[in-house]
Amino acid sequence: MFRYIIRRLIAGVITLLVVTLVTFGIFFMVPKLTGTDPALLYTGKQTDKVAIEGARKKMGLDKPVIEQYGLFVKGLVVGRDYDDGPDKTHCPAPCFGYSFKNQFNVWQRMLSDLPVTASLAVGAAVIWLILGVGAGIISALRKGRAIDRAVMTGALAGVSLPIYFTGLLSASIFVYTLNWLPSPGYSPFLQNPLTWAQGLILPWITLAFLFAATYARLTRATMLETLSEDYIRTARAKGLRERTVIGKHALRSTLTPITTVFGLDLGALLGGAVLTETVFNLNGLGKDAVLAISTSDLPVILGVTMFAAFFIVLANLIVDVLYGVIDPRVRLA
Amino acid sequence: MTTDNTVRTSPGPTLAGPPPPGSDVFLRINDLRIQFKTDDGIVKAVDGLSFGLGRGKTLGIVGESGSGKSVTSLGILGLHRGRGRNADVTGEIWLDGEELISTPQERVRQLRGQKMAMIFQDPLTSMHPYYSIGTQIVEAYRVHNAVSKKVARRRAIEMLGRVGIPRPERRVDDYPHEFSGGMRQRAMIAMALVCNPELLIADEPTTALDVTVQAQILDLIRDLQGEFGSAVIIITHDLGVVAELADDILVMYGGKCVEYGPADELFWRPEHPYTWGLLSSMPRVDRDVRDRLVPIKGSPPSLINLPRGCAFHPRCPYSERDGIPCRSVVPELAGEQQHLVACHLPAAQRRRIFSDDIAPAL
């Protein structure tokens, strides 16, 4: 088991390195393709040649690509200095650089926006897991009955309705018509957990509805498949109670594929729930990404991409380890 | 191989009620019918089956795949019942004085694993891949016995030792995939016997195993039966297997019993053309010439649309011989004393055909 974890860990680090390489490659390709000069983006629409050259030098944009990549990776690991004589800036590790547009430190910004995205993702995840898996199990156990049809219809709606539709609809009903909820927004959990939850409940439910639909279908399908397994028949033949057969033997097998999908979904969401944050105007990583892309703010795009990649790789790693814990057959592989 | 006269009863369509008090009939099945409603129609998987089994005796149920053997055994354990299952079970199953079909499900659950247990064809798929062998045996023991995990674990180790698993105190924590096929089946047997059941149903316990371990598993079942004194139903498609092991043999075809009698009688003087077919298609120790194996031509019937009359008639070389109504009338299971046969051929003719044409070719 230990060796298994180590192997996965190494694979994870390699994946991240590849991601930096690819992202950095794109970072360089994009300005070339669009014919924009990164230094120009940094200085704004200035024509002052000296200022542009200064910026180029300070950001290291005058160096060869390989060297720039080296500096970038070095910055991630130990930090780096942006140096053009008197105007020296130290960017501590992990250094993702500075926003072209607003000069803020990308890493600092991502750190401060992460709680928004994380609150959104984790809160929604709890809801969709309970709702989706629960509905899926009930649906499987009542296959073909009215409740099964109702759940599957709801799930179909969940996967087909776009989030900006359900999001705006629910906001217009619960916030603006019924006045049951304050308008969505983020306030720190530690400040006041109640306002935190109230501000996020609508985004949570909207996001959870989308995912719960997928989970309900997956759970139902897996549960039905599991229930026809020979070992379920054995469990019944032993005289186990039906609730043990379902709640222990069948559920354990059903949760395996769900763990995988869940890990990956959560990982991806931690990297930014772009649509939800935009719809509900939450200033998280997803919103940063949208803003950065629409203004060609390359360091921020690079940072958010890498951040998202990191969470996905981390989630993959955790899923792999969990898989080894859940399924003893995997440990040998 | 002795056969107790009181054990077998003439199986008929009427429900015979419980075995008379004082008889040593432990299990009696009367007119068992199990049907499944499917999209394609009603599957009559078991159609009017009756038999009896004495305490500590062995019954062999033989038939090609799809003849309803597994459905019968699952029916005895009450595993067709429950919400969402599409089965319709009628008839009587008397187990030690209790009729199971009309008994509440919860009571049948308590009997499962405790008084009647089952081992399955494929030990790999029949054990939960995520739980260790020990955990699964402990669970089987503790559901029926209020003991601590520690006591149950000791019992599991003891049982694993009894079924011939070396170093059971270590292997107990292994997972099913870490066992070989034969060892896995031994573990399944240990799990089935952990509560000392009085009835053990073995559904093709060796079919999924290597030929080399098949005999070992059968020996083990026989030894344990002697030791535990359980009644055993052993299901197989290999008549040779049960000929040695069983007291009685019941041959199934298309959900019905076509021949039923003491093992010796059935093996040496079979009277049903289907049983002859099974014997001819079976490799025998005393027959080296493999090419004389004659498979039964044709394939088992659909249980949704059974052929009219004798279900075997499309495959039977004697169908309609001398004007017997094989294609229109269902033959009744009947016979002298204990040997019952469902065939329109007159008994004398059946015996003559067997001794003149079939036996010499075996």
Ligand SMILES: Nc1ncnc2c1ncn2[C@@H]1O[C@H](COP(=O)(O)OP(=O)(O)O)[C@@H](O)[C@H]1O
């Ligand atoms: N739950 C079920 N629903 C529908 N048909 C079934 C079900 N279980 C078994 N059958 C059918 O019953 C027939 C007998 O099956 P089975 O008892 O498993 O045969 P075998 O003699 O090989 O053990 C088969 O045709 C099988 O398809």
Ligand code: SF4
């Ligand atoms: S009843 Fe007719 S078809 Fe059926 S087994 Fe006897 S001879 Fe063959």
Ligand SMILES: [Mg+2]
């Ligand atoms: Mg079978």
